[in-house]
Amino acid sequence: MQIHKYRAKSVSAAIAMVKNELGSDAMILSSKKLNGQGSGHLFEIAAVASNANTLDQTSDSYDGVRSELVSIKEMIYILNHSEGMMEKMILKPATLTLYAKMLRNGITDYYARIFLEQGGALNDYSPECFKAVREETIRIIMKRVEIHNFPETINGGRNITALVGTTGVGKTTTIAKIAAQMSLKYKKKVGLISIDSYRIGAMEQLKTYANILGIPFFPAFNRKNLVAALERLKDMDAVLIDTAGQSQYDGKRIEELKNMMTDDLNIQSHLLLSVATTEEEMNKTAEKFSSLKFGSYIFTKLDEAEKCGSIINQLMKTQLPISYLTTGQNVPEDIEEATKNRILKLLFSKN
Numbered sequence: 001m002q003i004h005k006y007r008a009k010s011v012s013a014a015i016a017m018v019k020n021e022l023g024s025d026a027m028i029l030s031s032k033k034l035n036g037q038g039s040g041h042l043f044e045i046a047a048v049a050s051n052a053n054t055l056d057q058t059s060d061s062y063d064g065v066r067s068e069l070v071s072i073k074e075m076i077y078i079l080n081h082s083e084g085m086m087e088k089m090i091l092k093p094a095t096l097t098l099y100a101k102m103l104r105n106g107i108t109d110y111y112a113r114i115f116l117e118q119g120g121a122l123n124d125y126s127p128e129c130f131k132a133v134r135e136e137t138i139r140i141i142m143k144r145v146e147i148h149n150f151p152e153t154i155n156g157g158r159n160i161t162a163l164v165g166t167t168g169v170g171k172t173t174t175i176a177k178i179a180a181q182m183s184l185k186y187k188k189k190v191g192l193i194s195i196d197s198y199r200i201g202a203m204e205q206l207k208t209y210a211n212i213l214g215i216p217f218f219p220a221f222n223r224k225n226l227v228a229a230l231e232r233l234k235d236m237d238a239v240l241i242d243t244a245g246q247s248q249y250d251g252k253r254i255e256e257l258k259n260m261m262t263d264d265l266n267i268q269s270h271l272l273l274s275v276a277t278t279e280e281e282m283n284k285t286a287e288k289f290s291s292l293k294f295g296s297y298i299f300t301k302l303d304e305a306e307k308c309g310s311i312i313n314q315l316m317k318t319q320l321p322i323s324y325l326t327t328g329q330n331v332p333e334d335i336e337e338a339t340k341n342r343i344l345k346l347l348f349s350k351n
Contacts, residue, residue: 102115
């Protein structure tokens with residue numbers, strides 16, 4: 001393994017030298033700040049070409065996260081996306097890798113810094129201590145992930161759940177997936193209601209799913225219909241309600257939905273957000289639907305998303321739990337109950 005060393009007056013200049021000679025996939029073995037002669041400090045980076053026989057990667061107790069050398073590509077990404085952080089971590093290539101993974105997978109720079117600081121990754125520590133520092137940083141991230149388990153909430157009495165969200169986010173297929181899981185896996189008595197009077201096709205689709213599963217289904221076009229349907233399903237363990245897709249900018253229709261599902265009906269709402277949309281739209285949706293007092297998030301369309309860090313960003317903003325993740329259109333297969341380990345893999349196994 002041939003080790004190349006590059007010195008320059010700035011981190012960016014040293015990185016540019018490595019990239020020009022070894023390419024953007026070169027791996028950093030070490031980096032340090034040297035005391036210069038008269039003209040200030042020098043930065044030295046030791047690197048090898050990407051096809052060199054570099055150090056073996058070692059796994060730790062967190063599945064999906066590896067102790068890796070940082071690449072020039074990751075350093076360039078940090079330089080372009082995080083002002084000032086490079087010099088703080090120039091002596092810690094392993095910390096740079098963890099930081100770059102968070103940024104590349106969509107966790108905002110602001111939250112990534114919080115996690116690193118709270119995990120002690122920005123403190124002075126010896127290289128052999130990085131495993132513990134990394135585990136603490138990841139523990140801090142996972143501490144912010146709260147799980148809402150639907151089946152565990154059904155312990156006697158009837159659980160009434162409505163899925164709300166924007167048009168096309170996947171409410172109807174998600175309702176069918178949850179109904180199948182509760183009915184087939186957990187042996188619960190489940191009933192379905194659709195109050196999506198704007199799309200007759202959605203009602204027919206949910207009715208078809210109900211017929212396949214052999215569970216009762218009722219349409220409800222107004223509050224009176226909804227109350228009657230709930231009464232007919234009073235012996236169910238769980239009642240799942242499909243709602244009409246609302247634009248996050250259509251306050252009037254969101255208010256109509258709120259007035260239909262009044263507090264006395266004891267309906268618990270859960271907001272669906274597509275991970276494939278922009279984070280700005282996710283934020284706006286959560287803000288506009290907040291009047292429905294939703295109790296958890298269901299993140300959909302993970303199969304269409306390049307990055308999943310927006311999940312963590314959303315949880316940091318609102319402090320609400322996750323209940324389900326969906327990964328496609330197939331019913332009932334493409335759904336899974338959210339777990340902390342699954343979220344961890346989504347954050348660190350991509351890119």
